Amino acid sequence: MVFIRIRKRGERKPITPAFYIDTIISTKEPELVTTVAYVLKVVNRIGLLRDISAVISRYDTNIMKVITPEPAYGDKKETYVVVIAETVDRKRAEEIESDLKKVDGVLSIETFIGEEKILFPRMFPIMVNDERAIVIPQKAFNALLNARDRYGLTMAMVVNRVGYALGEGLYWMLSSIYGEPSKDEDYNLLSRSFLYLLEALGWGRVDLVLNNASEGEVVFRLYDNIECVKYKREGKPTGLLTQAIIEGFYKKLWSPHRVKVRETRCIAMGDPYCEFSAAVTL
Secondary structure (H helix, E strand, C coil): CCCCCCCCCCCCCCCCCCCEECCEEECCCCCCCCEEEEEEEEECCCCHHHHHHHHHHHCCCCEEEEECCCCCCCCCCEEEEEEEEECCCHHHHHHHHHHHCCCCCEEEEEEEECCCCEECCCCCCCEECCEEECCCEHHHHHHHHHHHHHHHHHHHHHHHHHHHHHHHHHHHHHHHHHCCCCCHHHHHHHHHHHHHHHHHCCCCEEEEEEEEHHHCEEEEEEECCCCHHHHCCCCCCCCHHHHHHHHHHHHHHCCCCEEEEEEEECHHHCCCCEEEEEEEEC
């Protein structure tokens, strides 16, 4: 692999206040406020939110937001709750975390401390009307893939162009929040945010292998890829739409350099996950 130092861009735009996009939560708050976010996987039971709030209140801590990105409904047994609160220091946050673990119905908890951070509760799959969904319900997504399979190359080009445009759109969305990259860590932040955004949209469960976006190389695995699980036992890589989305994003991130995206492993070939690599090329 030939590494190419990515060209730096202009000054970053200021980060905007807190925003919400599905399961993505920014904890950037007004200046001088330090935040802590508790991401709890919980049993769906009456009174759980009350009990969680009571624990935090005992520490005289202000709860700023309570979000349930995947609402509990019907007989759904498990869900997630995200509590964003003020924190004095790490020790206080850890004490609260320890007590939250003792609450009946709390199965697990992750704690994130600090400002200017995107948190991605690992909620996979996202469900809409009891169906796994991305931007559209899975049945509609499958209909799009069926049309691609039925009508061949012409339809495949249309679908891939849609994927490429989606990847571009995700870049502009994230860069509008964080600003275009001007130093190495900016590239890595935008890259990581993009990949976990795919997970938050229901595309699959992301496992980062290498996130060296500042040097022009990214490798990640996508378990339960919503595109490729449809083609199990095909014997060849089938994540063409996913690949187009990845290409659209990284071509914008690494502009004006050329980008090569490859699917090196695929569920359709019998692998346990799809593995994608994106790299700057000469």
